[in-house]
Amino acid sequence: MTDVQTLPAPRAVLLECEDVRHALHAVQDPELDEPITDLGFVRSIDVTRGVGGLVVSVHLRLPTSFCSPNFAYLMASDSKDAIAAMEGVEKVVVELDDHHDSDLINAGLAADAGYRGTFRHEAEDSLDELRWTFRKKAHTAAMERCLTELLRADRDLAETDVGGIRLADLSAGRSKTALLRRRETLGLPTHPNAVVLVDHEGHTYAPEAVSMALRRARSTRISIDGNAHFCRGLLRTRYAGSEADQSVRPEGAEPTSHHTLLPVAVKEIHP
């Protein structure tokens, strides 16, 4: 497969690995609404030179063996697609490690069997609806973050009044940038005059429904932030050293969010 004689210099390989990592940055964990590279889910990237081009081998890892297999499959197959689209890549091997469905998913990816070919009777149609569900949630959470920041900054602003807030009223920053990106994903307007508090179809809320809409959005945001930090923490617990591969997530962060003081435990019996 790999011709050792034609291996490029280490420096060149390093650059190519970074290129692959860059491509993988476009792959999102749909549930946590973050790139898999920021979450530390990319375990290794290996690039070798084959006869007709580069051979890229990527290993992915997840916080538990029982992470939902549909999300696991989405991230693995999106990874394969992202790398296959890179110029000069001849062959891509993406493997998911240590998951209860690793064998099933890895065989499906190797055979390019697709979602239904991989999961057979357990798959009905596609994972499009699943993706859509979580894109809506990501927008809801981003919207709530912006409005709650505004409420905390302006004590005179009543919760019931946030229904009239427009994009122009939000100050520039990480939260607003995130909201605009998620609005684009859903096809919602991003002009300054657009109302912030809308459902996924762009409908605004009647004044008496504003408070409830914001509270519901808040529970979604709390859920996503909580899951994101719990999953990140579990990955650090499961794979020693994986914290080095995780970026900082300020949303929902707490002092312990980046702690690495967990004792190393070998999960085997020592008679």
Next chain:
Amino acid sequence: MYTKDGENYFIVDAHIALWDARPENQRNIHGKQFIDCFYDYHRNLSPAEQLWTYEEYLYQGGQRLMKDIFEDGYVDHAIFQPAYLGEFYKNGFGQIEESYALAAAHPTQLTYNHCFDPRNGEAGLDQLRADHERMNFKGVKLYTAEWNGDSRGYKLSDPWTYRYFEECRKLGVKNIHVHKGPTIRPLDRDAFDVSDVDHAATDFTDLNFVVEHVGLPRLEDFCWIATQEPNVHGGLAVAMPFMHTRPRYFAQIIGELIYWIGEDRIQFSSDYALWTPRWLIEAFVDFQIPEDMTEYAPLTIDQKKKILGLNAAKMYDIPVPEALRLPDAEETATGPRQPDRADLAGV
């Protein structure tokens, strides 16, 4: 009973297990993966001084359970919620006979809840009737992500599950604890979706549905359906230990729960042996919502008393000393329930 600052707290631990995950009981790699996943939860969320070794974690036995929960743990009454997991463990994960025997030997301290799998069809119904005849349980624990042959999950809204609920009705089994694990069926949808609870709770209003770990990782969906269904309750299994590592997250969870479903439908549990009750009870009684989270009112002592024991005691008719009882709160600010919104479609 736990006493702090002159206040007495009657404690019901509403979700405990007596499990056996030792290698000789593991049927395949998934048995190891399952307990390893639990152990990582334990390591990730526990205070350093509460950490168990992996060997301790695999199996505890009845004697250690009694000590951890009742001698050291302040608990007045605890409820077994066994997860069978026969595809992963030769003799099952939750030890049914051992748990039942322990509960029978300590009836004032322990309640045994059973489990069933609706995919076992008519034979399973017969088994349920026979088990109930012998064990006389008031509740069951259902793990919807359980594997069974070719099937890796089911829904509470499946026709066969309804057949079992109808049988529960007849038998007087009124408390249905639901653990929404990653349910792989159908794989197209969110595996943690809780909308099937909504349908079942609407159609079986005389049964109580206690959603364990308060629907996490879908707290928002759980809060919404529980707001609409007065027979849906939240169990705090897995949520409790966030108090230690992620207190702001825990504050938001409990704040949201009290806002949406109110203080009378939330039940404490240690999820033993994932964690032990002692430190969780101590930490919860001391816990308070951070001052900067102005969207939530501070937790009151009465709310803590209800969550730590009175709510589950009421559901299970566990006698509580007269002086420790509390009246129900008013309806939550989320307003009257909307029975016409009986599903999450379009949300």
